[in-house]
Amino acid sequence: MRFPRTRPAPPAPVAPGGTVAEAASVRVALGGRPVLDGVSVTVRAGEVLALVGPNGAGKSTLLGVLAADLPVSAGEVRMHGRPVTGFSAPELALRRAVLPQSAVLSFPFTVEDVVRMGRAPHASSPAEDDRAVADAMAATEVTAFAARPFSALSGGERARVALARVLAQRAPLLLLDEPTAALDLRHQELVLRLCRERAGAGDAVVVVLHDLGLAAAYAHRVAVLAAGRVAADGPPAEVFAETLLSRVYDQPVEVFPHPRTDALLITPQRNL
Amino acid sequence: MTVLDRPSGTGTDAAAPPRRRRSTTGLLTAGLALALLALIPVAASLGAYPVPVGDVLASAQHRIGLGGTGLDRVAESVLWNVRFPRIVLALLVGASLGCAGALMQGVFGNPLAEPGVIGVSSGAAVGAVGAIAFDLTFLGTWTVTLFAFGSGLATSLLVYTMSRSGGRTEVVTLILTGIAVNAFGGALIGLFLFFADTAAVNQITFWQLGSLSAATWPKVLAVLPCAVLGLAVAPLYARRLDLLALGERPARHLGVDVERLRLVLVLVIALLTAAAVSVSGIIGFVGLVVPHLLRMLAGPGHRFLVPASALLGALVLLAADLTARTVAAPAELPLGVLTALLGSPFFFWLLRRTRRRQGGWA
Structure with a gap:
């Protein structure tokens, strides 16, 4: 909602x-x-x-x-x-869209949740959001850990997830x-x-x-x-x-x- | 990949994990609602004057005009003048505390934030105690609530500005600010006690331990607007709270007006805390434990967390109050004592865990 x-x-x-x-x-x-x-x-x-x-x-x-x-x-x-x-x-x-120097997260959202946050500015349909998120995760090669919590990732993996979020913003x-x-x-x-x-x-x-x-x-x-x-x-x-x-x-x-x-x-x- | 040539939405099959989570949240919500519905008649039935659950339901049916039968005068009076106001108050206070905890943790981006821990509850208590001690009644039953709201709001803003630097809140700063604020609030309450007369002192001491035993319908009415307004507004900000988890600047990059969001939410937190504190005294740890349990079960998304924290908070406080008034019958345990007994070990565990994850406080 x-x-x-x-x-x-x-x-x-x-x-x-x-x-x-x-x-x-x-x-x-x-x-x-x-x-x-x-x-x-x-x-x-x-x-x-x-x-x-x-x-x-x-x-x-x-x-x-x-x-x-x-x-x-x-x-x-x-x-x-x-x-x-x-x-x-x-x-x-x-x-x-802005990628900050370091990516932090206060709560253990999953990788996919984080990338999906990039869609917040858009009033697009859920299907469109799903596609943008999937595309961004595939492009940055983070699809494999989509369901893992962000806090459990290494520094390099976090950086790529943050980039995926920025790409999903389109x-x-x-x-x-x-x-x-x-x-x-x-x-x-x-x-x-x-x-x-x-x-x-x-x-x-x-x-x-x-x-x-x-x-x-x-x-x-x-x-x-x-x-x-x-x-x-x-x-x-x-x-x-x-x-x-x-x-x-x-x-x-x-x-x-x-x-x-x-x-x-x-x-x-x-x-x- | 520009904004324009984006493929218009045909469904993708990439949404499996969120769908599973959605069913978890659905089940949890249904479970919480059912548990509440089951516990309310039980809570109404138990006590010094037991009323069988069947009679409770019959009387309730009778009152809302759906058949059923009225009970004898004593049972009716016990149910409708003693038990039900207390139950409704427990639900309101619990929902307010649970929701305020979830909001506060979201605003501070810090899982240890809670109205009691960081001193907002004792701030609200200062206003309430002041109103009782100096016998201020110029606004009728609303006086205590209003004073609690005013001082609670001031404390929220104070803690918020004091414990932030460079756009983030460090755990140490937050907890230490809470200690300072709690100490100051305690001192002010002590001062008010010193100046108050004996009747007011008794009232305040009793109320300080946290209790719902003085519940009446007028008290319910005094907190209802605050609690309902806060609970209704809070879920509207859930999605923006999710974005705030990225940090202030990234949230702004995603279109969140961070300054306004913070201001509104600090107001809502003060409203909810004041509603709870003005009738029940300081009941700690509900706002800490409840959102944590839910986050463990269903993830940190605020669209579920904020309303569900209100539900579970109501359930927890109703159960705690039921325990408090039946476990040592005919005596009654202070509710705040009970929640603190159960909640502080949890807080301790949480501190240890947070410290381990961060590898220290510095």
Whole structure:
């Protein structure tokens, strides 16, 4: 049984390449210290945008700003051309889905229950919900433990269940904060392939990554953040230059093509 | 996979586990309702002046005009002026406490939250005792209830703001806040006792132990609106409570207006706790034990948990009150003493279990 209330309608789809969300000259200060200062980022439909940068550069804060979680002290955040402050919580829930850095749960809900929570914003039929939940669980390979309590899962399994919940929400903008942090090699690839698939279907995907190799391989566009500012923004092949990365990370970095595929490989300089 | 090209619903066969759970919840609900229906005539029949169950049913039929026969004057009076108000009050208080416990655990995202443990009950008691001690009756029988609600609400808000930081409630902070609030509430009640006259002192002491023995129809009427309003509103928020289990921010991402949800639910909790405390004193642990048993049996989904906690709470309190007034007859055990005797070992076990799962409190 659902509590009857007036439900907002889902937004009209944005054509591939069109702007889904944007931050314009955004400034955010937490505890008096500016975490973002004059940051502008555009998120486009059909595109995977990777946010990279050293710890404390403001990646998660920028994601929070795009998600309309954090108020900005200067600049503006727009979604579908409208300021995000003009949307109600249920309206936002139809426009963006957010994967937090760590997934917690207060009570021992089963995996399937958790994924089904992603359907809460929609006034869809139970059959439609069932299908979205089943699809999301299959895509993240968690169907096998659908009936197990979330609290009984390992960290990597929890991360995938949380992602399945976000996918089941079927929002046109996905904001993922380090979705690969707890995952093994195979599932890291799986998650970023999923991001590409969603982008291919017309959604906009913003993903915070620490693995620059993954970002180079899967992102259409990369924004490098450093000390609360955008140090570079563009296709991986342009942005990932040795001088820029070495400066931003304060660590000598080598960038070279894969001998067989020519894909960009990025590794710290080591003298072992 | 965009919002638009979603396949329009043809049934999938992926819903086997929830369907099994749905039948569990259905069976449990039916079982609880049946047990209540069976226990009510038994509770009405037992006591210092026994009335056979058959006579109870006959008299009830007679009263609602469905045949049956009236009993002699004494039996009728015992049934309708003593036993039934007490039974109705037990059901209302039990349902309120069970439901308030389930809601509170959901709002705090913490299985150890309970009106008695975290001090909301003693907060409500301060208002009630104040009203009795200073002989305030300007609102008739509603005075005590209203004072209990006011101070219960203030305590709820106080505990809530004090025990949260960074969007979550840690078990240690919550329990320690409860200890502080309980101590302060106890001190205020002591102070009121100091200033009260002997008659009021007797009334308060008796009431502090938790009891339904002073049940009358006017008392039932005094708590009925609070309890019914709270019990009717609570299930409307069940689905949003499920989402709140993900944490505040994820719940907001799924469209829940978290601030409003919390405010409404803290109000409802204060309403239910005040309803219970104003007539029966502090009856602890019902709100803790009841939702836990149900969660173990049927999972943590609030759409079942919230109404079922009200049902099981009513059943438990009716059974406890029946025990309290018959086990040591002709004397009567204080109800609050009985629930605390049975409930505290459970709380102890729960603490141990929570600690083991978390691997410590820090």
